Amino acid sequence: MGTKRHFRVWRGDDSGGDIQDYDVEVNDGEVVLDIIHRLQATQTPDLACRWNCKAGKCGSCSMEINGMPRLGCMTRMSTFEETETVTITPLRTFPVIRDLVTDVSFNYEKARETPAFAPPVGVAPGEYRMQQVDVERSQEFRKCIECFLCQNTCHVVRDHDENKPAFSGPRYFIRAAELDMHPLDDREDRKEYAQAKQGLGYCNITKCCTEVCPEHIKITDNAIIPMKERVVDRRYDPLVWLGRKIFRRDQLDEPAYTPAPAHSAGSSVPSVHTEGTPFTSGRRGEGAPVRDDGRMDVAELALPTQGGPSPFGDQEFPLPPGHLNYDPPAHD
Amino acid sequence: MHKWYYVDDYHYLTPFYSPCITDRCVAGSAEFGTPLPKFWLIPEAAFTLPFLLLFRLTCYYYRKAYYRAFWLSPPACAVPDAHQKYTGETRFPLIFQNIHRYAFYAAGIISLINTWDAIRAFHSGDGFGFGLGNIVLVGNVVMLWLYTLSCHSCRHIAGGRLKHFSAHPVRYRFWTFVSKLNTRHMMLAWITLGTLALTDFYVMAVAADWFPDLRFVG
Numbered sequence: 313m314g315t316k317r318h319f320r321v322w323r324g325d326d327s328g329g330d331i332q333d334y335d336v337e338v339n340d341g342e343v344v345l346d347i348i349h350r351l352q353a354t355q356t357p358d359l360a361c362r363w364n365c366k367a368g369k370c371g372s373c374s375m376e377i378n379g380m381p382r383l384g385c386m387t388r389m390s391t392f393e394e395t396e397t398v399t400i401t402p403l404r405t406f407p408v409i410r411d412l413v414t415d416v417s418f419n420y421e422k423a424r425e426t427p428a429f430a431p432p433v434g435v436a437p438g439e440y441r442m443q444q445v446d447v448e449r450s451q452e453f454r455k456c457i458e459c460f461l462c463q464n465t466c467h468v469v470r471d472h473d474e475n476k477p478a479f480s481g482p483r484y485f486i487r488a489a490e491l492d493m494h495p496l497d498d499r500e501d502r503k504e505y506a507q508a509k510q511g512l513g514y515c516n517i518t519k520c521c522t523e524v525c526p527e528h529i530k531i532t533d534n535a536i537i538p539m540k541e542r543v544v545d546r547r548y549d550p551l552v553w554l555g556r557k558i559f560r561r562d563q564l565d566e567p568a569y570t571p572a573p574a575h576s577a578g579s580s581v582p583s584v585h586t587e588g589t590p591f592t593s594g595r596r597g598e599g600a601p602v603r604d605d606g607r608m609d610v611a612e613l614a615l616p617t618q619g620g621p622s623p624f625g626d627q628e629f630p631l632p633p634g635h636l637n638y639d640p641p642a643h644d
Numbered sequence: 645m646h647k648w649y650y651v652d653d654y655h656y657l658t659p660f661y662s663p664c665i666t667d668r669c670v671a672g673s674a675e676f677g678t679p680l681p682k683f684w685l686i687p688e689a690a691f692t693l694p695f696l697l698l699f700r701l702t703c704y705y706y707r708k709a710y711y712r713a714f715w716l717s718p719p720a721c722a723v724p725d726a727h728q729k730y731t732g733e734t735r736f737p738l739i740f741q742n743i744h745r746y747a748f749y750a751a752g753i754i755s756l757i758n759t760w761d762a763i764r765a766f767h768s769g770d771g772f773g774f775g776l777g778n779i780v781l782v783g784n785v786v787m788l789w790l791y792t793l794s795c796h797s798c799r800h801i802a803g804g805r806l807k808h809f810s811a812h813p814v815r816y817r818f819w820t821f822v823s824k825l826n827t828r829h830m831m832l833a834w835i836t837l838g839t840l841a842l843t844d845f846y847v848m849a850v851a852a853d854w855f856p857d858l859r860f861v862g
């Protein structure tokens with residue numbers, strides 16, 4: 313049998329709101345998300361909250377529990393005292409939509425601005441070969457579940473909305489590092505990009521992102537500091553500069569991939585779409601399909617395809633170039 | 645000040661005065677000559693002390709510590725920082741944190757010099773000598789090396805900058821080793837602060853005859 317415990321939950325929408333008090337039953341083995349569900353089932357059927365997997369793998373249920381950014385589904389009630397009041401508020405860095413649901417589109421915009429994987433020239437998809445030691449470092453960053461807790465915690469944007477345009481945030485620093493360390497990625501300018509366009513310099517390596525990451529990615533030690541060091545290589549290191557002058561070569565600039573002679577068809581490094589943000593190769597945001605008059609159809613059923621295009625039947629291959637979010641290499 | 649930094653009998657030199665290069669340095673302590681005049685503003689180790697300070701000041705770990713503790717940006721995670729505006733390390737003066745690489749190279753050289761001092765200390769007076777001071781000096785040098793090698797810049801130079809570990813097996817192993825040390829960088833940062841202070845204190849105390857060095861040999 314459960315006990316009644318005291319909870320305070322922020323209720324409101326983009327026009328404002330406040331913290332309200334609830335007494336809710338708590339049972340053994342429950343997590344904070346269970347309590348929210350019980351609230352929805354009993355006292356507040358209209359309490360809004362995002363969730364999906366309840367297993368710490370979808371990254372939907374990010375919220376702030378007693379002031380700390382956490383996943384609701386991974387925060388056990390047993391970590392609190394019986395008599396402790398648990399305060400639940402929405403993510404602070406992003407605008408509130410309603411109750412615990414925030415508008416995290418900032419992150420998707422930053423994702424779109426981050427240059428995508430640049431395939432090596434002259435290697436067809438399916439012919440990519442990599443060794444485990446080479447991809448190991450990048451793989452750590454693939455564990456990211458995009459909960460955006462790190463983005464929310466980072467003090468660069470948390471209390472400084474004005475920094476948002478210039479700063480991509482830790483989640484996209486690990487993306488940049490992942491691709492810069494990727495053995496087959498063909499872009500050479502990720503370091504410059506990270507410094508100039510992602511705002512790597514704003515980070516003062518105080519490691520809060522690492523502290524809150526539910527996937528325990530060593531964001532600061534393994535991605536941000538290595539990226540800062542790579543920037544230093546390019547701009548500030550005396551020996552590298554000297555080495556370039558004297559030997560006219562540098563390890564740094566080793567090509568990502570030496571194309572096999574048979575595949576020398578490709579041209580140079582793939583160019584990028586430069587619409588909008590310079591450097592970006594990402595697609596612009598896509599709205600739902602609209603009719604000729606620019607309005608949406610009343611019912612989705614009336615559209616030629618329901619939902620997004622899926623590879624099962626309603627999509628032609630190869631995809632039209634405008635639908636790719638990377639630049640395919642030329643090959644025949 | 646400017647005294648008790650060197651024990652002539654046992655050839656102990658405190659790391660803060662090494663290498664001793666002003667005219668004030670007594671004969672035995674100045675292993676590398678005395679190119680600088682004596683002037684109260686010039687520290688005995690004028691060539692190394694500034695770099696030693698710079699190394700720690702720009703260290704990624706110390707940066708984290710003092711940004712949080714003194715700069716209050718942020719005082720703690722998810723706590724509002726106390727600033728109207730925040731530009732991080734994007735502009736003057738904090739952009740100079742990027743010179744950590746230079747400081748690291750310097751710190752490598754300084755560690756070499758300190759190693760030399762620790763070795764020289766086994767040669768006291770007329771032959772081999774071994775005392776508690778030697779253990780202190782060697783312990784300090786070992787810790788200094790561990791701290792210096794665990795530096796993030798070192799990790800990067802050792803192999804972090806490579807795209808293909810498979811093509812550089814030796815550097816990959818070195819990188820793996822440094823990475824292991826690197827996870828303990830914070831601990832090493834504090835330990836070396838302690839060993840440096842302890843070594844300095846020990847040499848000072850012996851030089852000032854507060855207590856005699858415990859000798860095992862010689």
Ligand code: SF4
Pocket residue numbers: 465466467468481482514515516517518519520521522531532536
């Ligand atoms: S380490 Fe950098 S990116 Fe991470 S929270 Fe701190 S300032 Fe933000």
Ligand code: SF4
Pocket residue numbers: 371455456457458459460461462463482483486521524525526527528529531
């Ligand atoms: S890096 Fe960690 S905290 Fe950041 S979005 Fe990914 S999983 Fe969440």
Ligand code: FES
Pocket residue numbers: 362363364365366367368369370371372373374383384385386
């Ligand atoms: S519900 Fe999926 S991470 Fe919490």
Ligand code: FES
Pocket residue numbers: 699702703704705706744748791792794795796797798829
């Ligand atoms: S000495 Fe701490 S990171 Fe280099």
